[in-house]
Amino acid sequence: MLNANIPEGPIEQKWQNHKFKLKLVNPANKRKYHVIVVGTGLAGASAAATLAELGYGVTSFCIQDSPRRAHSISAQGGINAAKNYPNDGDSIFRLFYDTVKGGDFRSREANVYRLAEVSNEIIDQCVAQGVPFAREYGGYLDNRSFGGAQVARTFYARGQTGQQLLLGAYSALMKEVSRGAIRLMPRSELLDVVLLDGQAKGVVIRNLIDGTITSYAADAVVLATGGYANVFYLSTNAKACNVVATWRAHRKGAFFANPCYTQIHPTCIPVHGDYQSKLTLMSESLRNDGRVWVPKKKGDRRAPGAIPEDERDYYLERKYPSFGNLVPRDIASRSAKERCDQGYGVGSTGRAVYLDFADAIERLGRPVIEARYGNLFDMYKKIVDVDPYRESMQIYPALHYTMGGLWVDYNLMSNVPGLFVIGEANFSDHGANRLGASALMQGLADGYFILPYTIGGYLAEQAPLEASAVESAAFGTAQKKVEATIQKLLSIKGKRTVDDFHRELGRLLWDKCGMARSEAGLKEALEEIPKIRKEYWENVNVLGSEGEFNQVLERAGRVADFLEFAETLVIDALGRQESCGGHFREESQTPEGEALRDDEKYAYVAAWEFKGVGMKPKLHKEKLVFETVTPSQRSYK
C-alpha cells in the first residue's frame, strides 16, 4: 500500500496544521535552492512565479514559443470557487462534497478539501492581477452555474476564462523574469528526468530551434506538463500536448496513477473528415441555456427546424429531471453515445445530437445570448458554416481531459523524492471524473497556493546542490540515451508517416478504450498496441536531421511515448472491473445503464510501476478512505 502522507486531524484542519508543521527554508537560504519547472500552463506558470517571489531560483521550460501559449489558454467556461457571492448556499464544504461526488468517489478526500479551501484565494489573486472577470452593473463579480453544479460558483471572463487566467499567471511569471528571478527557456522540450541518489535533481532538454541537447541540474523538479488526451489522436487538446515528460519520469521510477480515467467532453463539434487534425470543444456553459435533443424517430433526416416540438426527444431532461441538461460530463457524453448507438443520431455521420437555443433566444432575447456565448457561436459558424442563432448546433462527445497522471502524495510529490507533479499532470483531485470549471481551479491551487509550501518542506531537508552536479555521470548517461533514441528514429527511414501511426493508435483506443470499454475489446487493444509499436520502430519515416528545427522529429518522439503509454492505459482499464466516472465498463452497469461502482474491490488508486517496454507494469495500491463523505451511487435524476 502506498502512503499518501495525509496529515492527521479533522478534514477542515489538515491543511492548516500541515502548513504549520512543514519545515521552512530560512529566507536568506532560499536563493541557494534552485527549482526547475517544466510547463507554463496555469499550474507551471503560477508555481514558477510564486517560487521566484519566495526567493528560490527558478528555471522555467516550455515547448511553445512563448509561455503565454500553453494549452490552459483554451479553457473556455470558467473557474469554480466557494465564495458564495450569490448567497445561494455554497460553502467550502459544498464545493468539496460536489467534487468528491462528481469524481465518483475515486479521489483523495484530503486533497479535494484543500482544493476547495484555497479556491477563494485564487479568485482574490487573479482579480488583483487584473484578470477581467465578468462583472455585474454594480461592479461586483458575476457568477454562473456550470456543468453539474446546483449553485452559481463559476467565475468567468466571457468564453475565454482560461486565456485570461493564463495571461494573469504569465504576467506574474514575466514580472519575475523581469526581476531576474526566473530564467525562461521557451521552445524547450524535456526528454529525460535525471536522478541523483534516487532523487530527482535535473532534466535533459532539447532546444527545439537548433536541436541542442543540454542537461540542467536543480534541487527539485516540478512537472506541470498537462494531460495525455492526445494519445487518442483526436481530442480537444492542443496539437503539442503530449505524455513525454510524465512518461519519461515514469520510466525513471515515478508511478503512473489511474491512467484509465479519461474525460470525454459532451459538447464538441462532431468529426467531419479523415483529414481532421483535432476536435473543437464548445464550452459546456452552453448547456446552461441550450437544450440537448434528438428526433424521436430513428434516422429522421429532416432539418432540425422542420422537426416539431412533439417529435423531439429532450433525452437529458427526460432521464434526469432534476439536473436536466446540466448533468455531469460523463453522463451527458454517455447519453449522447447511447442515443446515437440506438440510431437516433443526426448529421451526415449519424454521430451527433442537437444543442438548441431557440427557447433561450425567445426567453432572454438574442442580445443576452450574444453576450453570454457570442464568441462560441461565432467559432461554431466559422468551423461548420451554420449559424447557430438560426439552426440547432450539432455536437458530439470528444476526448478532453485526463484525470489520471503521475501519482503524488499530499505534498504533490511523486514517489521519486524531489519530483513534484502539479496540474493536469498529476492524478489526485478529480477522481474518476472532473467537474466543469475545476481544472483551472486545480491548476492555480497547485501552483499558487500548495506546491510553494510543500516544496519548502522537502528542500528544507536537503543541502543545496553543488554547482558541479550537472557534470555527474547520471546526466551524461541520460543525455547519451536521449541522443541515441533520436538517432534511432532518424535512421529508420520507413514508409509511413508519424501521423499515420498516431491516427491508427488513436482510432484503436477510441474504439476499444473510449466512452465504453469491455473486457474483450480491451484485450484486443492489448494485442494490437505492441504490433503498432513494433511496426513504428521498423517503418516510420522521420525526415530531416537532429540539429535543426524539425517538427517531424518532435512529433516522432511524442508518438513513440504514446505507443508505450497506451498499453499501460489499457492495462489499467482492464484491471478496473467496475464503472466509475469517465471509466465505463460495459460489464458493470445498473439496469438503467448507469455506471456501477464496486467500492468493496476498487476503492483504491491504481499506481503503476514501469517494468520495461512491453512488460506488464507492477500495480501499487493506495487505499481511498472516506472519513467525511459516504460514497453513494451517484444520482442526478
Add this chain to the structure above:
Amino acid sequence: MSKTINLTLKVWRQANSRSEGRFATYPAPGIDTAMSFLEMLDVVNTTLERMGKDPIAFDHDCREGICGACGAVINGQTHGPQQGTTLCQLHMRQFEDGQTIVIEPWRAAAFPIIKDLVVDRTAFDGIIKAGGYISVKTGSAPDAHTIPVPKANADLAMDAAACIGCGACVAACPNASAMLFTAAKVSHLDLLPQGKAEGPRRVMSMVEQMDRAGFGNCSNEYECEAACPKEISVSHIARMNRAYRRAKFAGAP
C-alpha cells in the same frame, strides 16, 4: 455542404535564420472545403513527407483561435481573407477552385524567421516583461469584492485583454509597429483600478522596450486593427498615447 477544390500553393521556404529564402510551388489537389487552412497544409505536408521532401514548417497549437501560435500572410493578408479570424479558424470554403495561394511568414525586423513560416516572436515577451503586469505577490491580495469595477470598464478591459499575441498587427503594419499589441496590454491594465498604481511607469517602460526591440512607429494606417483576429480597436492606441503623454509630463521614471 463541402466540395473539393484544386489549388496551387506558393510557399516561402527558408531553412533557418541565416539562409536565404525563396518561394516554392506545390500543387494541392482535392482539398475538401470543410478543411481548415492548417489541415490543408497538413495534407500537403503528408504528400511532401511521403515523397521524402522536407514538410513546410509552421507554428500551430490549439487550432481553435486562442493560443496565437499560428499565422501567415495569405495572398498579402495576415491570417487570410476572413475578418476576425486566425489562420487555424480559416476554412478552405473561403477559396475558389483553381486558385493560387501565396503563403508567407510574418515579415518584420523584430520577428526573425526561424524556418519557413515560423518566426521568433520573443520580442513580444520582452515588451510584457518590461511592465505588462501588476506587481502583486501571491497571497497578498485582498478579497476580490473589495474594489468594485464599473461593468463598462471591465468590459473594455476585457476587449483589450483578448489579444492573443499572434503578431498579425506587426506583420500588417507598413512600419512593423507593435503599437496595437503594446496598447492592448497598457489599456487592459489601465482601465482597472488595480492597474492604476503602476500605470505611468508601465507605459513608459513598455513603450521604450517596444522601440528598443526594433518595432516601427505608428503612422495611423489602422492596418493593425483590420488584421487583428480578435478585432482589437485602435482606440486602445489612443488611450496608450494619452497615458504616455501624461506619464512623460508628470516625469514618471
